[in-house]
Amino acid sequence: MTELLAQYGLWLLFAVVLAEQLGLPIPAVPLVMLAGARVADDPLYGVLALAVAVAASALGDAAWYVAGRLHGHRVLRLLCRISLSPDTCVRQSESTFTRYGIATLVIAKFVPGLSTLAPPLAGALGMKPSAFMLFNTAGAVLWAGAALLLGLLFAAQIDAVLDALAEMGIYAAALVAVLLALYIGWRWLDRRRALRQLQSERVAPEDLLAMLDRGDAVTVVDVRSGLITEAEPVRIPGALHIELEQIGEHLHRLPRDLPLIVYCACPNDVSAVRAALKMHAAGLKHARPLRGGIDGWLAAGYRVEGLEARPS
Incomplete structure (x- = not known):
């Protein structure tokens, strides 16, 4: 050797x-x-x-x-x-x-x-x-x-x-x-x-689109980091931008008994899953990750809008 x-x-x-x-x-x-x-x-x-x-x-x-x-x-x-x-x-x-x-x-x-x-x-x-x-x-x-x-x-x-x-x-x-x-x-x-840990039930982009088109009472949460949203400043229409690390501070703003769809821009939707798990632990049992995140949504050609400032 x-x-x-x-x-x-x-x-x-x-x-x-x-x-x-x-x-x-x-x-x-x-x-x-x-x-x-x-x-x-x-x-x-x-x-x-x-x-x-x-x-x-x-x-x-x-x-x-x-x-x-x-x-x-x-x-x-x-x-x-x-x-x-x-x-x-x-x-x-x-x-x-x-x-x-x-x-x-x-x-x-x-x-x-x-x-x-x-x-x-x-x-x-x-x-x-x-x-x-x-x-x-x-x-x-x-x-x-x-x-x-x-x-x-x-x-x-x-x-x-x-x-x-x-x-x-x-x-x-x-x-x-x-x-x-x-x-x-x-x-x-x-x-x-x-x-x-990522085996939570995911929502398909087409299912979320159908919810939004029907006017269902669904809350969409964008948990991408600030760096990523600066590079790609668009969101799913009406989504709340709350970074993963700050989910705990904003749980009181989220509905407990209505659907919550969480998305990110990371492999295997890992941040969305982690956010959903945090919501489940806080009693928000209807939180589910979006399959494919913002990338899957954009790849499907669905509508987006400009990202607003992060809630304070």
Whole structure:
């Protein structure tokens, strides 16, 4: 294994970091730390490893940033399909962007889930390419540098582990494969657990349209984040805009015994489901998520109107 890392370490490092940033469930930090363990004997290798890790990270992030610019917030749906990160990370990413703004890109790689979702979200929100590259590269340098430093500090322990694996021979490869399989399996189970929470009964867009056309006493609630509504300032006619985090403050404004249809703009309607669950817990038992959210509504060609200011 030591010889393998010596011969192909930088290429392997590039491939793993790129794969992780493209959304595959492959942890890159351990390999960056292995590279850091070699810095004591070969300082130049550390410089090369830092450059390779940053370049691979920037390449993967740039691809998702461009996808976000071209396809908007909808690209996150694709990302959630190929990634094992729970869909709730999309909403968490939006909240982090709301709180920290462009500085989110500097800390993104230190936050599980946010690392992959931040670049397409930055593109979807219309962040300037120059600003994205500057702050995203700064974050990549900090992330890779921190992992290399950890590898350098624990070089003796890492060498001991490598020596033990070398003695194990082929069993070492089997052990690594088992550990990787366990990691991917845990992430998959975590995703399935998250998806099971989304099995609430949904309302189809055509059914909601029929309710509105008949003049039914139905209340529609838009729980998209402020960042998303700024990028796409339209709503389903008559919808109340109440962000998910502020649902509790506005429960008194919502009818307890009439239909409540909640929608968002996120994969698997996760924010709408979470809002509906909060309403159920507060006794609003008729709250149901809209299937497909605002994207499904727009795709069906149904009417929309300009978004009013958030209620105070």
